[in-house]
Amino acid sequence: MIAKSENIPTPAVRRLSLYLRQLETFHANDRRTVSSKQLGAALSLTDTQVRRDLAYFGQFGHAGVVYCVAELLHRVRRILGTDKVSKALLVGVGNLGRALLSFHGFARRGFEVVAAFDTDPAKIGMTVGAQRPIRVRPLSELHAAARAQSIRLGILVVPTSAAQPVADEMVAAGIKRILNFVPVRLQLGRGIAVSSVDLAVNLEQLSFQLNGLAMVQVQTG
């Protein structure tokens, strides 16, 4: 049994993250069991969608009996690979970079930022983050640090012009996954996973849903 690893739809993997989030909430509220209908309702999804998504990754319950929150939680974490903590490094200690270094949400979800780099001499040597302070180091130390601590995840928060060269350096240093906050399409080799956060895209989607669409519909007549 287990896992039709053949062809898992990308949207299903995205929703898996949402299930995890919701299961954590249920678990925190001491809820023991949950049905596909209830889990779906909390996320505005249908019960069928929930069951189908889970089915891509294996067997999670028995026919007729609802899911056990704790077990489902545990197994979804394993599937996503966040049951073990991953070390991450961050490059670019600007406003957003500093905010990310102070962000506790990472640790709670299995990610720990252990090193930060910048090229600005004014920033090098600073310590950022209250709970677990991190000293900002020169970018030239990235390679050695990544290798020494075998860091596989890089967070990219640099100016647009620096994005591609810094990403290349990350890859050269053994980084396999990049969380990219720079509005650029990074061109990297196969085997490197990139996930981009682009605020402009999100804002424009919102804009389109109201302004944009309205305008198009008006023009249609």
Added chain:
Amino acid sequence: MIAKSENIPTPAVRRLSLYLRQLETFHANDRRTVSSKQLGAALSLTDTQVRRDLAYFGQFGHAGVVYCVAELLHRVRRILGTDKVSKALLVGVGNLGRALLSFHGFARRGFEVVAAFDTDPAKIGMTVGAQRPIRVRPLSELHAAARAQSIRLGILVVPTSAAQPVADEMVAAGIKRILNFVPVRLQLGRGIAVSSVDLAVNLEQLSFQLNGLAMVQVQTG
């Protein structure tokens, strides 16, 4: 002619934002014309995809002749509704909220944050943002301020427990679009557009692409 407003695929609207970004780059480099193939290549998309996406929104070129960058840029902005500046307000002046207030990218893409709110007395009265400083006001003033300046867009950066009530307040104050940074599914009425930025989801997608998938495949054997 113009706009099969019937059924525009969501992914096509997302890509429209990417086209806009790339066209801005081309325009900044004084490039006058671009083919669907060239535009696609810059974004790792096929030429067919680019043409099909544009076709959802109307006629953009003449058969046989490449697109004019400036014209395409202008029309995509109009479609997305970002040709006019939208005023926005922000609630929650924590680390991330402050970083967003200092972020210049918004203005460049047609969004201007004009007001910020928080409930923490220690933060109220602070000014944030270098170029266009904004004074942090008590949350109780949100309604009046949003109405007075007819603000339609809200940026939500509050703790998880406050997300739903603050979102409700935004809607009551006339906000129609919410950019949500809180990892919660907001339950709001129809006619309110929500776009969520969830860093954990992005990180988990990355994790799955390497760890997760690998693990599932191992289990498959």
Added chain:
DNA sequence: TTTTGTGAATTGCTTCACAGCA
């Protein structure tokens, strides 16, 4: 009856293949 899991049908999105134009 209520629930899970899943073939079958459906809907939605992307790619192919080519007409029409410069």
Added chain:
DNA sequence: TGCTGTGAAGCAATTCACAAAA
């Protein structure tokens, strides 16, 4: 030839409908 725009085909994702189990 090289390009855009688009019907038709192909593929991917979702929903329907129901069997099996408690």
